[in-house]
Amino acid sequence: MFLRKFSLTNRLITTATLALIIALGMIGMVMNQAFKEKTLDLVKERLEGYVFALISVIETTPENKLFIHENLPIPKLVQPQSGIYAQIRAKGFNWQSESMLGIKLPEVPLLKIGETHFDAPLSFNGKDFFRMTSGIAIANEQTEVPYVLSVTEDAQNYFRELAEFEETLWTWLILTSVILLGIQYLIMNWSLRPLKRLTENLSDLEKGKIAKVSDDYPPELAGLTTNLNKLLENERENLDRQRKTLGDLAHSLKTPLAIIHSELENKDKTNRALISEQITSMNEIVEYQLKRAAVAGHRTFTVGIPVIDKLEQIIRTLDKVYRTKKVRTHIQAAPGAEFYGEHGDLMELLGNLIENAYKWCDQNVSVTIKTLTLLNRKRTGLIIEIADDGPGISQAQRKKLLARGVRGDEKVKGHGIGLSIVSDIVESYQGKIEIKYHELLKGAHFIITLPP
Amino acid sequence: MKILLIEDDENLRDVLEKRLKEEGFVVESADNGEDGLYLGREFEFDLAIIDLGLPRVSGMEVIQTLRAEERSFPILVLTARGSWQDKVMGLDAGADDYLVKPFHFPELLARVNALVRRSAGFSSPELVCGYVSLNTSTGEVKVDEKLVDLTSYEYKVLEYLMLHQGEVVSKSTLTEHIYHQDYDRDSNVIEVFVGRLRRKIQSDKHKHKVIETLRGRGYRMREPEE
Numbered sequence: 001m002f003l004r005k006f007s008l009t010n011r012l013i014t015t016a017t018l019a020l021i022i023a024l025g026m027i028g029m030v031m032n033q034a035f036k037e038k039t040l041d042l043v044k045e046r047l048e049g050y051v052f053a054l055i056s057v058i059e060t061t062p063e064n065k066l067f068i069h070e071n072l073p074i075p076k077l078v079q080p081q082s083g084i085y086a087q088i089r090a091k092g093f094n095w096q097s098e099s100m101l102g103i104k105l106p107e108v109p110l111l112k113i114g115e116t117h118f119d120a121p122l123s124f125n126g127k128d129f130f131r132m133t134s135g136i137a138i139a140n141e142q143t144e145v146p147y148v149l150s151v152t153e154d155a156q157n158y159f160r161e162l163a164e165f166e167e168t169l170w171t172w173l174i175l176t177s178v179i180l181l182g183i184q185y186l187i188m189n190w191s192l193r194p195l196k197r198l199t200e201n202l203s204d205l206e207k208g209k210i211a212k213v214s215d216d217y218p219p220e221l222a223g224l225t226t227n228l229n230k231l232l233e234n235e236r237e238n239l240d241r242q243r244k245t246l247g248d249l250a251h252s253l254k255t256p257l258a259i260i261h262s263e264l265e266n267k268d269k270t271n272r273a274l275i276s277e278q279i280t281s282m283n284e285i286v287e288y289q290l291k292r293a294a295v296a297g298h299r300t301f302t303v304g305i306p307v308i309d310k311l312e313q314i315i316r317t318l319d320k321v322y323r324t325k326k327v328r329t330h331i332q333a334a335p336g337a338e339f340y341g342e343h344g345d346l347m348e349l350l351g352n353l354i355e356n357a358y359k360w361c362d363q364n365v366s367v368t369i370k371t372l373t374l375l376n377r378k379r380t381g382l383i384i385e386i387a388d389d390g391p392g393i394s395q396a397q398r399k400k401l402l403a404r405g406v407r408g409d410e411k412v413k414g415h416g417i418g419l420s421i422v423s424d425i426v427e428s429y430q431g432k433i434e435i436k437y438h439e440l441l442k443g444a445h446f447i448i449t450l451p452p
Numbered sequence: 453m454k455i456l457l458i459e460d461d462e463n464l465r466d467v468l469e470k471r472l473k474e475e476g477f478v479v480e481s482a483d484n485g486e487d488g489l490y491l492g493r494e495f496e497f498d499l500a501i502i503d504l505g506l507p508r509v510s511g512m513e514v515i516q517t518l519r520a521e522e523r524s525f526p527i528l529v530l531t532a533r534g535s536w537q538d539k540v541m542g543l544d545a546g547a548d549d550y551l552v553k554p555f556h557f558p559e560l561l562a563r564v565n566a567l568v569r570r571s572a573g574f575s576s577p578e579l580v581c582g583y584v585s586l587n588t589s590t591g592e593v594k595v596d597e598k599l600v601d602l603t604s605y606e607y608k609v610l611e612y613l614m615l616h617q618g619e620v621v622s623k624s625t626l627t628e629h630i631y632h633q634d635y636d637r638d639s640n641v642i643e644v645f646v647g648r649l650r651r652k653i654q655s656d657k658h659k660h661k662v663i664e665t666l667r668g669r670g671y672r673m674r675e676p677e678e
Contacts, residue, residue: 283554287534294535314536317543321550324566324575344537351536 008192016184024173035165040130043158044118047132050074050151054086058147060140066093066147083154090147108150111135121155128155194221205232241428242293249289256282288417292424295345304338305346307369307382314350315367322358333369339450340379345425352418353386353446360390364441377452381431384448387438398435426450453568453612454629456500457481458488458514459530460507464553468501471557472564476608478629485509492518496525498629499568501560503530504542512545519546526567528560565589572615579614582662582675583655586614595653605630606649609642613663613673622670646671 057069066088076082077097086097089108106124111117115135121128133150194217201213212229215222256278263274315329339346357365365388372381393401402423426433431450438445455477459465462483469479480495482488485506492500492514500518504511515527526549529542534552542550548570549563565588569577577589585594586607593600593610602610608630613621623642630642650663660676 287552291535313540313544317540320543320548323548324570344535347536347540351539 008195009188012188012192013185016188017181020177020180020184024177028169028173031169032166035169036162039158039161040120043120043130043153044132047118047130047151047153050077050084050086051132051134051149054088054149054151055136058088058138058149060138060145062140064140064143064145066090066095066138066145068095072097083157085152087150087152088147089150090145093147105129105152108148109133111148113137113146122152128159129153130155130158194218198225237428241295245289245293249285252285252289253282256285284417288420291348291417291421295342295348295421295425295428302340302342304340304379305343307337307339307346307350307384308333310339310343310346311350311367311369314347314354317351318355318358325358326363327358327361328364330364330366331369332367334371337369337371337382338380339382340452341429345429349422349425349448350384352422353384353448356418357386357388357390357444357446360444361388362390362443364389366438366441372449372452374452379452381452382448382450384450385445386448387441387445388443389438389441390443392437392442393435393444401435402433422448453498453608454478454480454496455564456488456492456495456497456502456525458483458485458491458500458506458511459503460484460505461503468557468560472561475561476604477564478631483507485511485514489514489517492523493521496625496628499525499564499571500527501530501564502527502547503532504538505532512541515542515545515547524571526571528563528567530555562589568615574615579611581614581617581673582660583658584610584614584653584662586611593653596655596657600652602649602652605645606652609645609649610653613671616673618672618674620666620670620672625670 053073054068057072059067059069061067068088072078074084076084077086077099080099080101081103082099084097085100085103085105087100087105087108088095089110104125106122109117111133113135117131117133119129119131119133122131123129129152131150131152133148135146135148137144137146139145198213198217198221201210204210205213212232213225215225215229217225259278260275263271263278311331311333315331319327319329354365354367357367366386368383368385370383370385372383374381401419423433426448429450431448433449434447436445436447437443453476455472457465457468457472457479459468459481460483465481465483469481472479480491480497482491486508488502488506489509502511502514506514509517511529515529518527527547529539529547529550530553531538531542531550532553539550548567551560551563565577569575569579569588577587579586579588583596586592587594588611591607593602593607609626612626612629626642646663646665650661653662658676662673662676664672664674666672
């Protein structure tokens with residue numbers, strides 16, 4: 001659980017550093033090993049060279065004794081303590097190069113003819129050496145004379161060279177690591193800056209310094225910030241609407257309350273009809289405002305609700321309630337039409353409009369659902385058309401009907417409230433509502449457009 | 453007409469019961485879903501008024517259970533919220549109409565009358581049987597197009613018989629649907645009512661009677677065959 005809270009910066013730094021150390025460490029080790037092997041090969045080749053050079057100056061006397069030409073081809077064998085030493089061991093003949101003066105080396109092992117031995121390294125008296133030993137036979141007219149030739153090199157140089165190489169290698173590798181880590185840190189800092197900015201933005205948002213997060217984020221974060229802003233906007237709108245509803249409710253109740261109050265103080269005779277009328281009006285106000293407060297409004301994060309399902313439920317309900325009227329309903333719905341919003345809003349929208357159509361129609365009601373596609377929008381919008389073959393709505397009435405809380409016809413209960421709720425819902429989804437005359441059915445024609 | 457009223461609000465229940473009785477209905481009431489369901493299962497009703505928000509067993513469940521048990525009397529749903537979700541759910545569960553609270557009593561009465569009439573198969577408020585007609589919305593009874601004055605009980609008997617035209621209605625059924633449970637049931641009273649009713653709806657032009665007596669079984673109202 002601790003790891004979950006580990007900061008992104010620390011995660012990146014830790015993993016990058018670890019990866020770098022492992023990678024560079026392995027590179028260092030491989031290079032070191034390669035260098036070691038190569039250098040040792042060189043030593044071996046050099047010693048072999050000495051062995052061949054020495055073989056060329058060894059000859060036999062007529063008495064089958066070995067001897068070495070005076071002028072040795074290798075100056076280092078003449079120079080005392082030069083670091084290159086040669087030894088020959090044969091029957092009755094032991095020879096050491098002049099360079100071995102004052103140097104003690106282990107005894108030359110007896111090797112068979114044709115045998116070669118490379119000791120790498122050979123420790124003796126606390127010092128390290130490389131030694132190439134060969135069993136050789138020299139032939140003259142009569143016989144073969146066997147001997148063992150050994151060339152030894154002080155390993156000190158080799159180890160020094162190796163140490164120098166290692167030092168250079170690791171110095172550079174560490175330097176490279178530091179530079180790479182530096183670059184990585186810069187990259188990370190640059191990449192994570194938007195996140196840091198977002199955190200600051202959010203903190204400012206919480207403090208109330210800003211109303212929304214800024215919208216100049218890289219594409220990876222833009223989805224998040226845009227949606228966050230939409231969410232914030234939704235919440236603010238909801239809060240505003242609820243506040244407004246509460247205010248409206250309180251204000252609109254004051255008038256009927258005042259009338260009732262003054263009527264009760266009227267000592268002569270109380271007008272019961274007037275009080276009853278005011279109570280009815282208060283009841284309507286409360287009903288309307290309650291429904292209005294329940295409107296959820298446009299939502300950013302929501303699953304599409306299949307419109308046809310809800311439509312069928314409502315038609316089924318209305319067919320039951322208006323059973324005796326025998327209404328013929330003509331439905332045309334685009335397949336897969338979906339409503340992106342609150343389930344209850346869709347029900348109120350369709351329910352109120354279609355119930356009005358059922359109330360007013362003579363025999364026929366038509367419901368058409370189309371989808372609306374806008375460029376750059378993933379979701380589709382909706383166009384809902386509801387028409388009936390009733391008396392229709394006059395030009396003058398149309399505006400009044402859509403205004404909030406105004407009743408179109410006092411005789412048909414709920415007509416005005418229903419339409420006002422529909423208006424509110426449509427508005428909260430940034431849509432529009434139109435009332436027209438339906439050419440075919442010759443009655444009222446409601447067109448609701450809900451953008452995606 | 454016998455009505456089952458299930459409403460948990462005491463004030464509303466009392467008022468509705470009182471006013472429905474004044475209108476000549478027989479009312480059995482319950483203040484919770486469980487008792488309401490019991491009444492609905494045990495007795496015959498012509499209609500039920502059920503509130504959706506009930507304690508113990510919800511109104512929705514009461515409706516579903518009654519319908520599952522093939523109780524077919526019409527059901528009027530009362531809902532406080534009046535949202536379309538409630539309406540659709542109520543009607544999908546098996547109710548026939550809804551009324552949003554608060555409502556005016558005349559509105560409820562109109563719905564109740566319409567539902568009873570509709571369930572008997574009449575689409576217009578005017579019930580007709582031969583030369584007798586009865587308007588359930590105005591309460592007017594006409595014989596040969598002339599208005600006839602009936603007492604409230606006579607009217608109820610006639611309405612019940614007219615809604616069940618062609619069916620044999622026993623005296624006890626008639627008593628049950630016309631009188632309250634605690635009323636002294638004397639089948640002679642019914643005979644007296646029916647007798648008086650017959651005289652009042654007698655036609656001058658037609659000889660045949662619209663209400664037949666089936667000895668030992670009850671009464672049947674049907675169109676006279678001339």
